[in-house]
Amino acid sequence: MKLYFSPGACSQCPHIVLHEAGIAHEAVQVNLKTHQLADGSDYYAINPRGYVPLLELDSGERLTENAALVQYIADLAPAKGLLPPAGSLARTRVQEWLAFVGSELHKGFGPLFNPAVPDEVKALFKKKLVDRFTWVDKQLAGKSYLMGESFSVADAYLFVITGWTGRMGVDIAGLENLAGHQARMKARPAVQAALQMEQQAAA
Structure with missing residues (x-):
């Protein structure tokens, strides 16, 4: 699992939740001025909207938007109690x-x-x-x-x-x-x- 982030940006939110959930992940830094990754590759090729956060699953599926990401992450670790049960x-x-x-x-x-x-x-x-x-x-x-x-x-x-x-x-x-x-x-x-x-x- 990869989290595309920029230091201090709103992507810090799912970054915190990943740590709270105890889920192993790779944090990939995005330069929001150049929209490039550390290796010089184009972030727009990953997220056409150009912003963070983006969570790339091991399956290759990609998710965006803080509210969606943190709920998805919390549901991966229900024992941590980061989110009440669905339907409640x-x-x-x-x-x-x-x-x-x-x-x-x-x-x-x-x-x-x-x-x-x-x-x-x-x-x-x-x-x-x-x-x-x-x-x-x-x-x-x-x-x-x-x-x-x-x-x-x-x-x-x-x-x-x-x-x-x-x-x-x-x-x-x-x-x-x-x-x-x-x-x-x-x-x-x-x-x-x-x-x-x-x-x-x-x-």
Whole structure:
């Protein structure tokens, strides 16, 4: 199994989940500026859309999109408890969180990464993101993770996207529940393993 990733990108989410699941994998770095791999080959030949993550299975099948990847990975290691059983309300709640993080938080950062977007427009998107993160902070009140005391794949997605706030100038200072969530996530061995590998790749 191969995970195509770029350090610090949203592909960090399935990277964390692979470590949480204890699934052996090869991490293949993609240069998102040149869309090339380390050997100089064209990433567009692998993923015509050009973005990460992409998970290539041993069968040769290729999967994309964070929400889909992390659920697939979690189902490969059911004993790890990364995702509630199929058909349960709890699983739908995790899927609800994955959809929220993907559409309301992840996509909200898009204009901030675009140098062509005027600063006054970026300011509007930053305010909307702060509003969304403030709502998440309230949902985390009295809980260690999004689903309560148990880690789920949605926590990995939230952790990665929240980690973008500092470098993109989205001020979430004072959101103590969210800060606590980030700290608990950083303390998880699987998260540390994924971060260390990506830091080494970026060096």
